[in-house]
Amino acid sequence: MTKPPLTLYLAAPRGFCAGVDRAIKIVEMALQKWGPPVYVRHEIVHNKFVVDGLRAKGAVFVEELDECPNDRPVIFSAHGVPKSVPVTAAQRQMIYVDATCPLVSKVHVEAQRHAEAGLQMIMIGHKGHPETIGTMGQLPEGEVLLVETVEDVAQVAVRDPEKLAFVTQTTLSVDDTKDIIAALEARFPAIVGPHKEDICYATTNRQEAVKAVAPKSDALLVVGAPNSSNSRRLVEVASRAGCTYAQLVQRATEIDWRALDGISNIAISAGASAPEVLVNEVIDAFRDHYDVTVELVETAVENVEFKVPRVLRQPA
Known part of the structure; x- marks a missing residue:
């Protein structure tokens, strides 16, 4: 049976940003250096696939510091923590690594x-x-x-x-x-703002890429987690930019094929904490249903890289 044709606009940049990449690397390097278990306060990044993968390697995810033993390393998530958290960790003489995005x-x-x-x-x-x-x-x-x-x-x-x-x-x-x-x-006319806007380059770039593809797309899917702020914003940006069907999906299994019946093109993006393997999974799912032609729509090139903390670059 002949598959219907489908143009798939692949938004770029999409997926992992430098801060997420660094945070995941920190957990992996900590596991290599100290062995499992390594504790992580809060999800290291907002993506179940990533968290489950690190959990399988020996990371233990907790919500608060008091759930961590004193004799095992603890990592603070990419989202940052209140000042009281590292202070408490130091008082307890814990080994801690801060994975807060720079x-x-x-x-x-x-x-x-x-x-x-x-x-x-x-x-x-x-x-x-x-x-x-x-x-x-x-x-x-x-x-x-x-x-x-x-x-x-x-x-x-x-x-x-x-x-x-x-x-x-x-x-x-x-x-x-x-x-x-x-x-x-x-x-408040006297209010003082930041020297450079606080919204990060990756958030801005992904929103601009979605704005470029949304107006010409019958539908747009954002690969990301429901608790990921930047992923949810991409769905909102797509809707405002003129895409009548914009949805967030964590995995290909969440695609609503009935809602997409009759489309001739679709755009795909991904939040900053969504790995490319999940984007490829979604593209493969469309190939199963359609004769897909992929068109890359690139609005910026990212080459940002953040170093991991020195403690992880030193031998155990």
Whole structure:
């Protein structure tokens, strides 16, 4: 039986960013150096496939430090942790390795610097997300106020409107964040922003690639996890860019083939914590159903690489 033709637009950049790549490498190198088990506070990155693979090698994932024994290494996830976590680990004389993405650490440093200058912080981010918890936890309670929407800006109660600064979560929608920043600057003209925007290069690049493919696609699938902020933002960006069917899938098994009946083209992207093997799995699934022609749509080339901490580069 002849398969119907399908053009598959493959968005690039997609998938792993330098911070995710580094975090996974840190867990793997820690397992090689100290042997299993190695404990990881929170999912190292938001992807079940990645987490399950590391768990099979001997990583033990926990939510809090008090679940870790003192005599085994612990790794802090790429999303960052409140300042109290490494302090507690040091008090317990634990071996710990911080896998916080350097671009998240940059936001932590900014927040600290503004606080030292006497400024109260406003953070644009998602309540309950580990990165937001980690960034807000760099300063004493009450020093960082969270806003999620333009509406929140109108309600936020600050100590002194003349002494304010803002930072943002690194994985937000670029367009949404612009609107929130505009609202902050309109209400608080003296507010100080970051020297360079906090939304990371990988988030921005993946959103731009999706904007390039979405308007010409009958459907768009983002390979990623439901708890991955940057993956969920890609789905939203695709919908706003004109794609009438944009969905998040973790694996090829989640593809809704009935919803895709009659399409002649589809776009595929992947969140920053989704490995390329899962993208290939999705493409192979489409090859099973269609006569697929793949077209790469590349809007940027990434060559960023972050070094792993020195402790892992030294012999045991």
